[in-house]
Amino acid sequence: MSGGDPAGRWWVNGRPARTVEVADRGLTYGDGLFETLAVRQGLPRLLEFHLDRLEEGARRLALWAPDRKRLAAELEQRAAELVHGTLKLILTRGPGPRGYRPPEPVRQRPTLILGAWPARRSGDGGSDVLPVLRGIQVRLCRTRASRNPATAGLKTLNRLEQVLARAEWNDPAIAEGLMLDEAGNLVGGTMGNLFLVHRGRLLTPAVDQAGVAGVMRRAVLETTPSLGLPVVVGQVDLATLAAAEEVFLTNALRGLQPVVEVEGRHLPVGPVTRQLAEHLHGAFGVGADDA
Amino acid sequence: MSGGDPAGRWWVNGRPARTVEVADRGLTYGDGLFETLAVRQGLPRLLEFHLDRLEEGARRLALWAPDRKRLAAELEQRAAELVHGTLKLILTRGPGPRGYRPPEPVRQRPTLILGAWPARRSGDGGSDVLPVLRGIQVRLCRTRASRNPATAGLKTLNRLEQVLARAEWNDPAIAEGLMLDEAGNLVGGTMGNLFLVHRGRLLTPAVDQAGVAGVMRRAVLETTPSLGLPVVVGQVDLATLAAAEEVFLTNALRGLQPVVEVEGRHLPVGPVTRQLAEHLHGAFGVGADDA
Numbered sequence: 001m002s003g004g005d006p007a008g009r010w011w012v013n014g015r016p017a018r019t020v021e022v023a024d025r026g027l028t029y030g031d032g033l034f035e036t037l038a039v040r041q042g043l044p045r046l047l048e049f050h051l052d053r054l055e056e057g058a059r060r061l062a063l064w065a066p067d068r069k070r071l072a073a074e075l076e077q078r079a080a081e082l083v084h085g086t087l088k089l090i091l092t093r094g095p096g097p098r099g100y101r102p103p104e105p106v107r108q109r110p111t112l113i114l115g116a117w118p119a120r121r122s123g124d125g126g127s128d129v130l131p132v133l134r135g136i137q138v139r140l141c142r143t144r145a146s147r148n149p150a151t152a153g154l155k156t157l158n159r160l161e162q163v164l165a166r167a168e169w170n171d172p173a174i175a176e177g178l179m180l181d182e183a184g185n186l187v188g189g190t191m192g193n194l195f196l197v198h199r200g201r202l203l204t205p206a207v208d209q210a211g212v213a214g215v216m217r218r219a220v221l222e223t224t225p226s227l228g229l230p231v232v233v234g235q236v237d238l239a240t241l242a243a244a245e246e247v248f249l250t251n252a253l254r255g256l257q258p259v260v261e262v263e264g265r266h267l268p269v270g271p272v273t274r275q276l277a278e279h280l281h282g283a284f285g286v287g288a289d290d291a
Numbered sequence: 292m293s294g295g296d297p298a299g300r301w302w303v304n305g306r307p308a309r310t311v312e313v314a315d316r317g318l319t320y321g322d323g324l325f326e327t328l329a330v331r332q333g334l335p336r337l338l339e340f341h342l343d344r345l346e347e348g349a350r351r352l353a354l355w356a357p358d359r360k361r362l363a364a365e366l367e368q369r370a371a372e373l374v375h376g377t378l379k380l381i382l383t384r385g386p387g388p389r390g391y392r393p394p395e396p397v398r399q400r401p402t403l404i405l406g407a408w409p410a411r412r413s414g415d416g417g418s419d420v421l422p423v424l425r426g427i428q429v430r431l432c433r434t435r436a437s438r439n440p441a442t443a444g445l446k447t448l449n450r451l452e453q454v455l456a457r458a459e460w461n462d463p464a465i466a467e468g469l470m471l472d473e474a475g476n477l478v479g480g481t482m483g484n485l486f487l488v489h490r491g492r493l494l495t496p497a498v499d500q501a502g503v504a505g506v507m508r509r510a511v512l513e514t515t516p517s518l519g520l521p522v523v524v525g526q527v528d529l530a531t532l533a534a535a536e537e538v539f540l541t542n543a544l545r546g547l548q549p550v551v552e553v554e555g556r557h558l559p560v561g562p563v564t565r566q567l568a569e570h571l572h573g574a575f576g577v578g579a580d581d582a
Contacts, residue, residue, distance in 0.1 A: 008389075010313050019310035020318060022301050022404050027311060028381070029450040030321035036389070061451070062458060088389065090319070093454075098299075098327070098379065098408070100450060100457040100481055113313050117389070146437035147473050150455050158449035159320040159391060160352070163384075164441050166391040167353060182438050182473075190391055 011114040014074070024111055026092025029100065030157040032111075033057040037075065037087040038253045039116075040285060044079040044087060046252065047072060049215035054091065057154040063093055064108045071112075078116050086253060088115040092157070133269050133277055135260030136175035136249070138189065140238075141165040145179040145187040145210045153213040162190045175257070176249055178241075181210045186236045192251035193217035194236070196244040197272045201230045203240065216250035219286065223279040229272065246270035255286040302405045305365070315402055317383025320391065321448040323402075324348040328366065328378040329544045330407075331576060335370040335378060337543065338363060340506035345382065348445040354384055355399045362403075369407050377544060379406040383448070424560050424568055426551025427466035427540070429480065431529075432456040436470040436478040436501045444504040453481045466548070467540055469532075472501045477527045483542035484508035485527070487535040488563045492521045494531065507541035510577065514570040520563065537561035546577040 010018050025031035035054055038045040051068055058065035071089075078087055090113040096103050143165040151158065165177050176189040186205050188194045193214040196203045202224055207213045224231050241247070247259035247267055256277050258269040280286040301309050316322035326345055329336040342359055349356035362380075369378055381404040387394055434456040442449065456468050467480040477496050479485045484505040487494045493515055498504045515522050532538070538550035538558055547568050549560040571577040 008314070012313065018313055020313055022303065022309055022311055022381070022406070023299070024318070025454075027315070027318040027383075028325070028448065029454050030448055031451060031454050034319070061455070086389070090313070092318075098377070098406075100453045102454055102458050115313065115389075143441045144439055146439040148435055148437035148452060150434045151451055156451055157319065157321055158451045160322060160442055160447055160449045161439060162391045163316075163320050163322050163393055164352070167393050 008115050008117045010116075011078075013112055020092075020111055020113065021095045023095040023097075024092055025094060025096050025102070026090065026111060026157055028098075030159075031061075031063075031102065032090060032092030032157045033061070033063070034091070034155055034157060035089045036252055037079075037089070039079040039082045039085050039087055040287075042080045042083050044075045045286070046215045046219060046284060047075060049218050050089075050252070053155065053213060053215060054089070057156070058091065060150075060154060061093075061156075062102070062105060063091065064105055064110045066091070066110070066112055074114065078114060082116050082118060085116065085118040088117075089113070090115075090157070133256075133258050133274065135258045135267075135269055137173055137261040138176045138178055138249070138259050138263075139169060139174050140263055141168050141177040141179050141190065143168065143179065145181050147181050147183070147209040149209055152209050152211065153207040155212050165190045178262070180238075184237060186238065186241060187211040188214075189249050189251075192249040192254065192257070195220065195248050195250065196236060196241060197246035197270060198240055198244045201232050202272065203232045203234070203236050203244075205236045206233050214250055215252050216255065216280075216286070219280055219284050220250055220256070220276060223276060223283055226279060227272070227275055246273050248273050248276075256280055299406050299408045301407075302369075304403055311383075311402055311404065312386045314386040314388075315383055316385060316387050316393070317381065317402060317448055321450075322352075322393070323354070323381060323383030323448045324352070325382070325446055325448060326380045327543055328370075328380070330370040330373045330376050330378055331578075333371045333374050335366045336577070337506045337510060337575060338366060340509050341380075341543070344446065344504060344506060345380070348447070349382065351441075351445060352384075352447075353393070353396060354382065355396055355401045357382070357401070357403055365405065369405060373407050373409060376407065376409040379408075380404070381406075381448070424547075424549050424565065426549045426558075426560055428464055428552040429467045429469055429540070429550050429554075430460060430465050431554055432459050432468040432470050432481065434459065434470065436472050438472050438474070438500040440500055443500050443502060444498040446503050456481045469553070471529075475528060477529065477532060478502040479505075480540050480542075483540040483545065483548070486511060486539050486541065487527060487532060488537035488561060489531055489535045492523050493563065494523045494525070494527050494535075496527045497524050505541055506543050507546065507571075507577070510571055510575050511541055511547070511567060514567060514574055517570060518563070518566055537564050539564050539567075547571055
């Protein structure tokens with residue numbers, strides 16, 4: 001039996017395959033990046049945002065980046081076959097000898113892995129029409145997100161902190177955990193970005209020291225000007241969270257999720273959250289609670 | 292052509308193999324640990340220290356740990372075949388469905404990967420007798436090591452910071468780069484631990500916030516009492532490095548390497564370094580400059 005999702009299909013460097021070399025630097029050092037895309041109506045959602053982030057990550061890690069048009073075409077083909085579900089793309093620096101030193105760019109033989117999963121029957125079927133926003137319950141994690149400008153904002157394969165944070169709870173009522181950095185600033189959820197409405201402004205943590213520059217976060221930030229709402233991207237502390245009027249999380253697959261309970265404190269699904277959900281639906285086809 | 296070291300042999304879960312599943316959490320999240328062991332005269336050097344660190348890592352990551360005796364027997368068998376060279380052990384949480392949440396411990400199906408490389412003809416042949424200590428030249432890296440008590444001290448598969456730091460230089464005269472944490476404290480080298488002799492004391496950075504608790508570092512720390520030298524494990528800053536009388540690095544494969552030049556400043560191979568090298572040789576069979 002495979003421990004991986006049996007319904008998933010995988011391709012490695014364009015060919016159907018389920019394995020990579022043990023010497024792949026993606027395995028030995030986490031030397032790579034990934035993207036997880038929602039597929040709706042045969043199209044990869046927010047495709048350009050995903051490709052932008054992957055390119056930016058490849059640039060910052062000095063990783064050989066696959067040709068954008070070819071990669072887009074491959075993702076579009078898989079999305080068309082999938083119709084409704086999830087695509088995962090992993091790009092590693094490829095196999096190499098022992099040692100942290102990466103091969104010269106011209107000698108890099110990157111590994112491009114693609115996985116595809118059809119939507120489960122419940123949950124992400126039929127969520128492309130705007131339903132009632134379902135609020136989620138979140139907690140605070142003890143595991144901190146470390147600060148490092150070298151990798152901040154990127155979706156690298158170094159995700160052990162998120163794994164340890166997610167391992168902190170089993171209660172199925174809790175959908176997500178919030179993580180702080182070592183300085184006590186909120187970074188986001190283990191798998192999504194955090195937004196607060198506080199004194200008439202929309203706040204979200206900056207991702208220049210820790211966290212991931214989520215594609216749905218970008219969609220929200222590009223949507224907000226139409227709301228006439230001041231947006232502050234910066235430091236967000238626990239006191240601000242405690243005083244927030246509205247709180248929501250964003251994630252490429254789940255869209256926008258209002259937080260209705262955080263560590264026992266109840267919150268409403270407020271007007272800004274509702275308006276943003278409508279805008280995201282109109283501009284990017286994001287159904288609310290799109291998990 | 293394989294991009295990995297063609298001379299290397301690999302086993303996965305006890306069987307000869309060169310691949311792992313793409314869904315392995317070691318690849319997708321860096322959810323695992325590794326050890327790199329020197330093999331000398333048919334034996335894995337500092338075996339118990341390596342097994343201790345692996346067990347400690349497995350405990351802290353709530354990773355299923357393989358039986359210590361069976362693992363030791365496998366490593367000893369491979370070492371006997373290899374006689375002189377390097378063994379690499381990778382332990383991951385095994386394959387799993389998408390999502391950071393680790394499977395319940397009883398459902399985990401960890402992946403144990405073993406790699407073996409014979410010694411290159413030059414360098415690590417015949418270094419088991421104590422030779423003249425060859426000093427190395429080191430630099431300071433711009434890439435910082437991030438602080439996180441959750442993973443500090445462990446040799447996890449999340450090594451992207453070390454990769455980025457090692458990518459900063461190509462000059463073959465420079466053997467290693469020193470890394471600072473975000474607070475400006477020295478953490479160590481990209482692939483080894485740092486020791487300074489300063490005002491009659493031996494100093495080394497603590498590894499409770501960042502860095503790796505190296506097995507050769509432990510060998511040094513267990514050796515020092517016989518020298519009657521006060522040892523301080525704590526914060527080490529650049530000013531202390533600049534004022535240090537002796538500096539050396541330790542690494543499981545390379546043993547003890549005196550630093551004779553750091554960012555243009557020249558240093559002697561001092562008496563403490565020489566004495567420690569002799570003690571390491573006597574107590575653990577570590578040849579100097581054992582690379």
